[in-house]
Amino acid sequence: MLPKFASVTARTKDEALSWLSSLENPKIIAGGTDLMVKMRAGKHYSHIIDVAGIPELLGVTEKDGRMSIGPAMTHARLSTEASIVRNARSLALACGLVGSPQIRNMGTIGGNLGNASPAADSIPPLLIHDAVLTLESRDARRKVPLEEAIVAPYVTSIDVKELIDSIEISPLRGYREGYRRVAKRATWAISRLGVAFAIREENGRFLDARLAIGSCTPMPFRAKKVEDLLKGAPKNEATISEAIRMALEEIKLISGIRPSYAYKLPVLQGILEEVLRG
């Protein structure tokens, strides 16, 4: 049983923005896979604005070397969208691992970001692709890097009157890219750990290595210090073990020691070894 609310279905972005600005205590719904669960547990909003069918919020486009993803794109569509598979393989893989087929048919990438779960599968891949959100309200439009948009577990800096207009990412070509995740069940389970990686190497050196880790810290994070270390470094065991040491240090710095780390850190170490060794 859901709490009482009024719901409207927006046909255009402008319509959605105008409702967002005028209606009291509004909340956007797209796939509903997170929001409906929260509302069933008692979370209350006065107005629900359905944006799932707005054509402007769908599709993937490429412009000036950047790609723009419509936030209402479902996980299912992104996981098979040719340009995403080609240019952001980790994102396609991660979207293909979210929930179950039904959840992937319903849930959207915008919703996954808006929900800002520490375990959201789409976030680590977006981080390594330098994702920037374009947020729009009736009166303003602004760009925020994804890293800044998520401010705490399940909390974003997106205003209640704002809508995610698009998610811009940098395509990565010539990278060995992927997404590894661990969960307690073969599928349809919350990630206990998620690692997005994109690595470019040449002549035994790392040219560029991008790593983002989810389900480990309060917010998925990109291991920038590790990336800096790897840039230009020779690909050998010494580099790899130093990079891993640094990654684990960084995590402990962010979160302190958590009981779950007895499991997660050794696993992360093993995954990073495999990822960096290729």
Next chain:
Amino acid sequence: MFIGQDITRVDALDKVLGKAAFAHDLTKNNMLFACVVRSSRPHAVLKRIDVSAARALEGVVKIISHEDIPGENLFGAIKKDQPFLAAGRVRYKGEAILIVVAATEETARRASELVRIEYEDLENISDPFLSIQSPVLIHDGGNLLSHRKVIKGDAAKAFESSDVIVENTYSTTWIDHAYMETEAGLGYLDDRGRMVVASSTQNIHYKMKEISRLLAIPPEEVRVIQATTGGGFGGKLDVTVEGYLALAVWHTKRPVFMRYTREESLLAQTKRHPLYIVYKTGARKDGSLTAVEVNIVGDTGPYNSYGETVCLRAAVHATGPYEVPNVLVNSRMFYTNNPVAGAMRGFGVPQLALAHESQLDEIAGLIGMDPLDIRMKNALKRGSLTATSQVLNHSAGLLETLKAIEPAWRERRKERPGSGFGLGCMYYGIGNTGISNPSSCYLTLTPEGRVEMHSGVCDIGQGSDTVLLQILCDALGMEEMGIDLVRGDTDTSYDAGSTSASRQTYISGMAVCDAAQKLKKYLKEQGYYDGKPLKDICRDAADKGVPIFEGYFDPPTTAPDPETSQGAPYATYAFATHMTEVDVDEVTGVCKAVKVHAAHDVGRAINVSNVKGQIYGGVAMGIGLALMEEFIPGKSESFDNYYLPTSMDMPEVEAMIVEDREPTGPFGAKGVGEPALIPQAAAVVNAIYDATGIRMRQLPCDIERLKLALEKDKENKR
């Protein structure tokens, strides 16, 4: 011939059409909705209950407390110790306190949230070891529910002369039945004012009797109907919605519907018993077992439910399916303030299988014997003495199941790093332990020329309706299914006992055979077998007053000796061997079951497809038990964090049916429902050892437990 054929299930068509009326789908005009107000505390005195706000809500019709119960408040299949509605004290989180009846389900739930309860907390006895010592008593008689012993020979002496001894501790946790359909039902008064309850259930006659006690009315004034039931696995044996519905109808005189939410089912319903098992095994160098000593401590929660049953069944099955000359088992079940643990597929035996199968592998490792060989050496066979000194006179096909597995076992190859193979064996007594547990049924003839089978057996999805029809057809020597099934209704059937303990094919099957013999004699006299059409016989019969042909069977057992449990607690046993191949990823701790060979001695497979369905489903539940399922009180609130295996978690399964016919069973059949699950977790754990060299003695062996064990092992080796 219908026996041994894959006869299409009689319920399948309605189910694929979406037409089957499950308890959740029942409805009636002018229907009210009920829901239960439950304790938020594990152990407390109820100081004050304020229902004024709830009562004031528009649409609320009635709020019922224990004071509104006309008859007995206490129920229980074994011992009447559990209140329908708490009377002054609650003993577990989720215990029922009030029933709210309202015009809509939403109103009933909203009102239930408006009830204010003041508690005075008592000590929360949160595990059985606390329970042993605590001065706080959960019941006046003390915190020990049951203590059963199995004593055979002289275990202490036998250990002295053993060449190897292995002793370890094993533990298991709560498991939820997680039937897809939560508890639900509809109650109403019929035209004659009798109480009718239709629900999702495993036992209609038992529930009829409980409702009669609850309302202090004769059982004839109560009718219980089994709606199509979305799974049971033991969890729908205890009274749940039936009692609440009966009370709500009693007070409102209107039809009342209720269903548990998934959260409520997880919170309030019974679970598999967590058992702590200290297990000592002795053997000679040649692999023959000399003695076992087992200490079992179980957590039954605050009420008996099936705690005594599990206590005894775990004890008598503690050795596993092996000849062990000297046995000493102490099995003790304690009350706690944890969830009520009750009946669940296997009644404690899957937990014991984890222990005895791990022990056997360890012995084999110490003496350098192959795990299959040590099982063959000790296997119970015809003529063997069980731990209770019962002579196995008839069907005992464990060796045949081992032989069925043997080629796959001998040819096994570790193709990848992390791959491992494990064996698990089991035996399981069919029917209830050492007590009378009869089934009865009757047959009649219809004016249309058909035989009518009146069955009180609850088919909860396992397919008993179809199997009993197959048995009847063959027992009558019919060439086509000229039988109408009248089922699942106390008004039109005799008591067949519960659908539990893998007993329906064997016991109710024999009751059907008994009735069939009587009908067959009659049909013979009437010339059916000489070619007289059934229609004519039925018409003649109708003129003379339709005869009834009654069937009855109670498996021959003896009550276990109170001190030693020696005796013949079951009329027959099922046997099985599973072999499981796993892949362990040492980086992540993920263990994937890849392939299972499951050989089962079922006596005779009445319906091969159904038997395989039980085996596959049992393997799935065993995979869950071994690798992921863990109900954590207070944390496991929904399927969001209580994981059941999905299709992607399932191994390939090769089901192998062994038929060592049981002369006391219908056409040689025994049972398979619980056996299918019992050895699987043990086989997984043994395979993990084979893959990693690590013995996992605590279930579930989920990714975190396994990874931590791998890490610890690495440290130890350093």
Next chain:
Amino acid sequence: MKTIRFLLNGKEASIEVEDNETLLCALRERLGITSVKEGCGIGECGTCTVLVDDEPHYSCLTLASKANGRDIKTVEYLSSSGVLHPLQEAFIRSGAVQCGYCTPAMLLSAYSLLLRNANPDAHDIKEAISGNLCRCTGYIQIEEAIKNAAEICKCNGQD
């Protein structure tokens, strides 16, 4: 309250629903389609699966208003021509039905798979039903049924 219009099993439907009503509730309680089951209410069991424009969705997590203008199918669609769909035949024949509570939803996930992929391999089949829990069968006979039905559909040229 609002009016929603949609295709329900190939026929136009129009109903009044509450703003906060789920599609599951609308189908079961307003339209009497009880083949759509509730097992958990939060998209973690799959028994409420329906097809929305031929894709499996959890109706418990779908606002009823989202059905407006869409093509909604429940298991009744499969036999709407008056004969059993090969999937239904195969489920019966292969022993894919035990308690049956997950069956209608399982059939819809399978049907959607066969629409997308006429030649599913074992992995495709496992994945297609991986969002539908079954506690009875261990999935194996369900997977066999889907495989068998796919063969028959191919022969019949049927969707």
